[in-house]
Amino acid sequence: MVITPPTFDSERQRQIFSFFVTCTSSVTSVYYSSDFWSRLVLQLSLSEPAIKYALCSLGALHRMFRASQKANPDGTAIEFQNYSLSQYNLAVKCTQRLLAQSSSGDSDLVVKGLVACVLFVCYENLVGNYRAAQMHLQNGLKILPRAVDGHGKQSPTVPDNIVQVLNRLDLQAMSFADSEAPYPYHLGQSLSMPTSSPSFSYIRDATDHLIETFRWIFWLAASSEPNPIPQWQLDATSTVLQQWANEFDRLAPFLPTDDRNTIVLLKMYHTTMTIMIATGLYGQESLHDEYHGLYEHIVALGKALFDQQRAAGSMDGYIFCFETGIIFPLFFVAIKCRHLLIRRQAIALLKTADHQEGTWESVAAAKVAEFVMGVEEENLPQGAGSEQVLESARVHLVNISANTERRRIDLSCLLRTSEEDSWYFREGTVFY
Template structure:
């Protein structure tokens, strides 16, 4: 346990050791468009616009050049601590002066050429392609974390070739006893999880950060940036528990810094954290709740503050929908038990309606931004992603007080629109010159974009044709978004479809699964320390009636991949 003192107040930073444990580990249990004419809105979203170079929204609005955030010198600093100094260091220049082994330099080059642009996605280019390199130039812990992330990302992008999905399923009985020996799952060694090169540099990053944090004047941003990179490392390793431990550590530091005593230095630090770092932790909280984690603090944004009257940029719309989803998921999780106990109060319904109104306000603001601004084609694609998020939140919120899983059938239009937007994104990513769009290039993203929303469609939309379109998109996407792997999501959604459709006589959508056949909830447990491709699933259904006991059973699922032997890519 490391002790970190930010603005005079000590805080605990429970950074775990990077070296692999020999015990098994599982994750904790998980639990419309623009106002006016609907078709006109979708057409507007799909319209192509001239591309423009993305810029930092905050700096663009003030007319100044942005070169990232000021990170104070590590030692013997005699400058005014309140002065903000620019560090105009280009990533290429950073790489030129770095010393290291050939493997380390290749990992850094991959981070620069592929990882940082991918992590930037639609909104965070300034953070990943500029700020991270600037800080790494003066902070060895950040440099070592970059090496680890770049190496693991290159292993993922170039070291494996997904095959057509092969599922190995072992079903537990109600007593929780495997019907086949567990050793049958150990044939896939978790090489990425225990990779020697990655663990060496991950361990160095943690050790260097611990040394750095012994300095009471160490910038808060260094600890927060390290937490973000450590989360990326654990996402790439597929390890849930340490990923969210790092997230919670960083969030506690960020929130404590925002409430620090007022001073000129504190004001500058607070502004940098609030604008540059805290949005990452809000999005990490969303990923954590989607993977079954419970919120442990009061959300710092109210429902009223979450949606402004208008958006100046698509990034503002992204931050706003993240707030709405975090607030909405808190309510959804609270209602999970109450609805099955038939204990939904009028105040609950009023709260649900209040969140729904703010979602409508968000739609209106996004629609106005799209219709009144000549935004780029890239921003239009970003708007499609945000619209998918809004549609899923609308469905989830609208059904969270209903005991019957059939309640989701009332949202077929929303399901279909979400899948159509996903298909448009897939086509745009492949380019429009080919007759048949190719799959997305294999990649790793820090944020949620399409994988978990399409997974939601795959498990909660019971129209056979729509859900199969969602599953097909997941198969073609070939990416990991945080801990959500598209192949994992496709395999689980496909398995649930098989379970639910067993009594259907046709799959043309003219009939839907009966309530008794539906899987109400699926808990996903990663088994990264046994096999990087193994998951344990626990299903919940109500086959004997909504007021009867739950039926629960467990399955293990393995996704098989081919490892390409390419020694020149391994260090």
């Protein structure tokens, strides 16, 4: 597709925009074959300055992250960081005008406002302003119901790819629980259980249904806390997952090779959710020992995905994207699977992945997982298996507070005493 570029303020801005078009928009679609990044945002940037500035801001951030990956980083990364901030500020200023105009209900202005909202979420996630990212995300999600007709269908004025990106960013926010900016479940809309009789014609149908189910699981856990999730809801969700697998198995043989990354990623997500529901999410941690086979499957899928990316030449040692990808399922394995080998394989993949996926950074996730592993295995006899990790030594919950600028994470691990009548925290700090 040929993009006629917009009018630029400077040669530097033109170069950054070109970098976004040729590099950022393609690599950020590595997991989802969405034309949101490859077509929609580029088209809107031609007529809307807010979108142009936001894309240049994200392109400069991408350049900053790449510059910081060098063996001997220089001042280039700081220059890109400062330029990214200046472009972001211009985007915000233009968007304020855009939002004032969109109050008239003009559908084109609403679409542009939603796209700007998505881009702002991505920017704030990458610079570690998670509270601001939550604010932009919730604002975008609140706009969507206004564009729903009386039959419950999305208005054609809001393209499906915008809704899909917002839902995936919502899942990312749920999965990444920074203690300084916890997910505002009390502000969000109540989610309902997805249909247990799905029908998929395309990979996007399967993706949308599974993302919806994943969001439902996080919402279900939060709405039930501190009480256990009712068994009937766990059983019903398990049925949804099984029906998804049946329908996906029917669809998969007919999917093109371009969807191979998405196929593997969806299988990783589905297996992760299967374990979460089977163990009751916040149940006895020793229940996870019954699912070593599924944990091993997630790690094998992760390795297969990396191999596919290398074979396709899409992995030059660093993957930068705005949406959730492979890091969360591998991190889940690393903190919940106590099998010594499988857990270490997951951590090793995170270390070598060198992925930046919105809020998630693979090296940081590996460091947190290593800390959790150290807490659980500190009194483990030499050569012991996972069954010898006592329930009282197992971490139930990990709270983190990340400082991306200092590349520091403060964390606290929630454990239960051997008498199971009280809880306590083990705290620490990791650098990455």
